[in-house]
Amino acid sequence: MEYLFYISGAAAVISTFMVIIQTKAVHALLYLIVSLLSVALVFFSFGAPFVAALEVIIYAGAIMVLFVFVIMMLNLGPEAAEEEKKLISARMWIGPSILAAILLAVLIYTLTRTGTIANPLIVGPKEVGMALYGPYLIGVELASILLLAGMVGAYHLGRGRRYGGPGEGE
Amino acid sequence: MSETARGLITVFVVLFVLMSVAAGLIWLERRLLALWQDRYGPNRVGPFGVLQVLADMIKVLSKEDWVPPFADKGVFIIAPTIIMMTTLLSFAIVPFAPGMRVVDLNIGVLFFLAMVALTAYSVALSGWASNSKYSLLGGLRALAQMISYEVFMGLSMMGVVMLAGSFDLSKIVEAQRKIWFVIPQFLGFISFFIASIAEAHRLPFDLPESESELVAGFHVEYSGMKFGMFFVGEYIAITLVSALMTTMFLGGWLGPVLPPLAWFIIKTFALICVFILLRAALPRPRYDQLTELAWKVMLPVTLLNLMATGGILLAWR
Numbered sequence: 001m002e003y004l005f006y007i008s009g010a011a012a013v014i015s016t017f018m019v020i021i022q023t024k025a026v027h028a029l030l031y032l033i034v035s036l037l038s039v040a041l042v043f044f045s046f047g048a049p050f051v052a053a054l055e056v057i058i059y060a061g062a063i064m065v066l067f068v069f070v071i072m073m074l075n076l077g078p079e080a081a082e083e084e085k086k087l088i089s090a091r092m093w094i095g096p097s098i099l100a101a102i103l104l105a106v107l108i109y110t111l112t113r114t115g116t117i118a119n120p121l122i123v124g125p126k127e128v129g130m131a132l133y134g135p136y137l138i139g140v141e142l143a144s145i146l147l148l149a150g151m152v153g154a155y156h157l158g159r160g161r162r163y164g165g166p167g168e169g170e
Numbered sequence: 171m172s173e174t175a176r177g178l179i180t181v182f183v184v185l186f187v188l189m190s191v192a193a194g195l196i197w198l199e200r201r202l203l204a205l206w207q208d209r210y211g212p213n214r215v216g217p218f219g220v221l222q223v224l225a226d227m228i229k230v231l232s233k234e235d236w237v238p239p240f241a242d243k244g245v246f247i248i249a250p251t252i253i254m255m256t257t258l259l260s261f262a263i264v265p266f267a268p269g270m271r272v273v274d275l276n277i278g279v280l281f282f283l284a285m286v287a288l289t290a291y292s293v294a295l296s297g298w299a300s301n302s303k304y305s306l307l308g309g310l311r312a313l314a315q316m317i318s319y320e321v322f323m324g325l326s327m328m329g330v331v332m333l334a335g336s337f338d339l340s341k342i343v344e345a346q347r348k349i350w351f352v353i354p355q356f357l358g359f360i361s362f363f364i365a366s367i368a369e370a371h372r373l374p375f376d377l378p379e380s381e382s383e384l385v386a387g388f389h390v391e392y393s394g395m396k397f398g399m400f401f402v403g404e405y406i407a408i409t410l411v412s413a414l415m416t417t418m419f420l421g422g423w424l425g426p427v428l429p430p431l432a433w434f435i436i437k438t439f440a441l442i443c444v445f446i447l448l449r450a451a452l453p454r455p456r457y458d459q460l461t462e463l464a465w466k467v468m469l470p471v472t473l474l475n476l477m478a479t480g481g482i483l484l485a486w487r
Contacts, residue, residue, distance in 0.1 A: 026245065027297060057324070061287020062317065068291070069313045072298050072306065086235035124276055124339055167185070 008041035023084040025071045029064060036060040047122040175442050180272050184261055184360065187220040192405040193223045199405075199446050206382060206450040213263040215240045225263040233394040236414035242299040249296035249304040250389075250396045253289055259408055260285040263415045265340040267423045268321040269394060279331055286369055289407070293371070293378055293388050296400070300391035308387025312378035317366055320465035322472040323365035330418045343422035352419040352441035357475040359419045361468050368464070370404060372445060377460060412441035 015035040022028035035057045044052035132140050196210065197220060206213025212219035263278040265271040274282055290313060297309015314424040331337055334345035335352060342351075352359045368375040379387030388398045416422055423430035425437075449455055455463070 024242075026242075026295075029249075030245070030295075049277045050280070053277045053284050056284035057280065057287050061284060062320070065287070065290050065294070065313060065317055068294055068298075069310065069317075072310055072313070120359070127469070146304065170227075 002045075005042060005045040008038040008045065012036075012038035012042065023081040025080070026068065027066055029071060032067075033060050033064050036064065038079075049123045050123065050128045171373065177272065180270070181262075184266075184272060185258065188258065188409065189402075190400050191409055193227070193409065195224045195405045195442065195483060196226070196401075198442075199375075199449070202443065202446050204400075204452050206447070227398075230395060230398040236395065238300070238302075238391050240301045242301065242349075243479040245295050245299035246391075247264060247294050247396070249299055250392065250399035250403070251292075252295070252397050253283040253292035254356075254406070255286040256289045256292070257403055257406045257466060260410050261413070263339055264410075264417060265422060266434050267342060269338070270431065271340065274340075275338070277337050279327055279342075279418075283320075283327075285459045286323070287320060289369070290320075292329040292400075294404070296392065297378075297388040299387070304386075304389055304390045305388050307388070308378045308384050312388055313462075314373065315377060315460060318461055319365045319368035319468075320353060322361055322464065322469045323369060325469075325472040325476055326358045326361040327418060329355045329475055332479050332483060339417050342418055343424065347426060350419065350424075355419065355475070355479070357414070357471060358479075361472045361475070362415065362419070364417070364468060367445070367448065368460075370411060372404070372408065374454050375460060376458055377454065378430045380454060408442055408445050409438070410460040412438045412445065415441055447466040 014037060015023045018031040019028045019035060022031060036055060040055040043049075043055060043101050053141040085149070191222070191318040200222070201211045203217070212222035215225050237246055262272040263275050263281050276336045293312035294309045295314065297305045297307075300306070308427050330351050333351060334342040335344075336342060345351075371378050375389075378384075378390065384390075389397055393402060414432075416434060419429060420437050420441075421433075422437075425433035428436075
């Protein structure tokens with residue numbers, strides 16, 4: 001499984017880089033989807049098939065679809081791409097490059113200190129569920145309260161005028 | 171080594187059979203629609219018009235493969251391949267008979283959901299890349315429709331997963347030895363059925379390509395083999411959801427007397443015919459009605475079903 005990890009890892013890095021340098025928004029999003037898919041494969045090669053499937057369903061399949069939807073609604077013309085091109089200049093790269101180099105140095109330092117995982121465990125759906133509803137129950141509940149609040153808010157914003165209500169001049 | 175060879179042979183057999191089934195379905199649909207609408211349908215080429223598909227194929231393949239100059243070329247070409255890839259890949263997890271499947275994934279159901287989620291890009295990107303108003307509207311409609319129906323499609327399958335205690339589709343079939351899941355999970359079956367019509371954007375939920383308003387919606391600008399891919403992709407999608415419904419709700423390969431594979435094929439074909447009958451029988455709803463049905467009726471119903479299933483399972487064990 002190790003070669004799978006290296007291939008998908010390389011794909012993730014390259015596609016993420018392409019996301020940054022694209023000038024057309026939809027093309028950047030497409031690379032981001034490829035990047036998410038390769039991250040899912042990285043998870044899979046680490047023996048976490050459940051997380052890999054969720055990564056594809058939720059990130060690549062739901063959240064990115066919404067991004068594409070919004071970009072399509074905006075329907076940016078060629079002017080937007082021109083604007084983007086102006087933003088990508090050599091001077092723009094200095095700050096991020098220094099920060100990224102520092103992070104890379106830290107990453108390499110940590111990786112050299114810790115040994116590789118010889119035999120990764122395969123964590124199935126059952127183990128993930130047991131962990132989520134056992135020791136991490138509070139986290140799950142907090143996340144679901146947050147989501148519920150978001151959902152109620154969205155329903156309220158999406159409510160049509162025809163139902164009337166205070167301040168809507170019905 | 172023989173394991174690998176066996177796997178490869180299964181892959182190619184499944185691919186070959188699927189492509190022929192999808193092509194055959196085009197003929198079957200046209201004949202059945204004609205029967206229900208009191209016409210003849212294709213009946214000139216070959217016996218009963220069976221070779222009509224072949225004639226159509228020759229026509230599609232020999233057409234000029236045209237990319238409009240105003241289109242976004244790369245995305246325009248990628249879009250039709252996505253629907254073919256995702257629907258064909260989903261078949262990897264379908265157990266046709268005991269031991270007859272491409273891969274043994276313990277996350278089978280989730281893999282299917284992941285592939286369905288990715289199918290949305292095909293329609294959306296083709297709509298965007300065509301750079302035409304009709305396509306864009308079709309693409310937007312398709313995205314909204316597929317996101318809305320995906321939500322409760324996943325939830326409607328979870329009742330079955332709860333009863334079987336596994337995401338693995340062969341284990342789900344084995345768990346139906348006593349009773350088919352269509353009986354305890356009738357609500358789940360109905361909501362999965364409705365969701366799968368919407369996900370395959372078949373009539374009555376074919377708003378992304380509704381001819382009367384959007385000409386052909388997201389694939390207006392497509393011609394030749396690229397259009398053919400959308401066309402065949404739709405039929406493969408119907409076969410896929412029928413096969414999945416058979417596996418998850420109708421007992422898969424289980425059945426008396428006949429061999430397992432025969433039962434699987436009979437059940438799948440019966441469901442495909444129901445899909446075609448729906449196309450012949452139902453009118454298209456309005457766009458807002460479609461979205462409202464998903465969020466205001468189907469989602470609460472599937473959630474209730476899930477809660478009831480969980481409660482009953484807890485009380486029993």
